[in-house]
Amino acid sequence: MKQKKAKCNDDDYPNILNREFNRGSSLDVVVSDLTYVRVAGVWNYVCLIVDLWNREIVGFAAGRNKTAELVYEAFESISYPLDRINIFHTDRGSEFKNKLIDDVIERYNLKRSLSNKGTPLDNAVIESTNHILKTEFIYQRKFNSLEELQLLLFDYVHWYNYERIHSALNYVSPIQYHKQNNQLTDAN
Numbered sequence: 001m002k003q004k005k006a007k008c009n010d011d012d013y014p015n016i017l018n019r020e021f022n023r024g025s026s027l028d029v030v031v032s033d034l035t036y037v038r039v040a041g042v043w044n045y046v047c048l049i050v051d052l053w054n055r056e057i058v059g060f061a062a063g064r065n066k067t068a069e070l071v072y073e074a075f076e077s078i079s080y081p082l083d084r085i086n087i088f089h090t091d092r093g094s095e096f097k098n099k100l101i102d103d104v105i106e107r108y109n110l111k112r113s114l115s116n117k118g119t120p121l122d123n124a125v126i127e128s129t130n131h132i133l134k135t136e137f138i139y140q141r142k143f144n145s146l147e148e149l150q151l152l153l154f155d156y157v158h159w160y161n162y163e164r165i166h167s168a169l170n171y172v173s174p175i176q177y178h179k180q181n182n183q184l185t186d187a188n
Helices: 068-076 099-107 120-136 146-162 174-180
Strands: 029-039 042-051 056-063 087-090 111-114
Touching: 029 056, 029 068, 029 120, 029 146, 042 068, 042 120, 042 146, 056 068, 056 146, 056 174, 068 099, 120 146, 146 174
Parallel strands: 029 087, 087 111
Antiparallel strands: 029 042, 042 056
């Protein structure tokens, strides 16, 4: 059974991103969302954080609950200095409305951007990335434990960033795009 849907995040942050998904520099905007996956017959969740500039999955985490703690774990997995991030954009999910997330935003001086209520197109890149994750990874396997999901997710993200080509990047991988544009520093 899926967790009961929590109240929407009604914070008064504007939609700074405003569907401007093509960004001119690394870590100008990162976007995030969570998606669900069956693990041994029980719903678990994956949180991804994606850099809009090169579509790289810069942060990720898998866990049993759809919470701010899972989002925080995804932030902790980012190998770039977090103070290089300019804008953090998400939908209005309750997992993004939490003191833990507010502390990360404040500590690293991130600008906060929220999608308009009920408008998934405002976060289309992460929605698309989650669809790709499900199609290429989640639906292809049966996960017997959270640990198995976490291990295989690590491998998938590595493949996605280093091997998988993207039409939006002129058919190179996110890391290759980074290298071609001389912006690969402090990375993996």
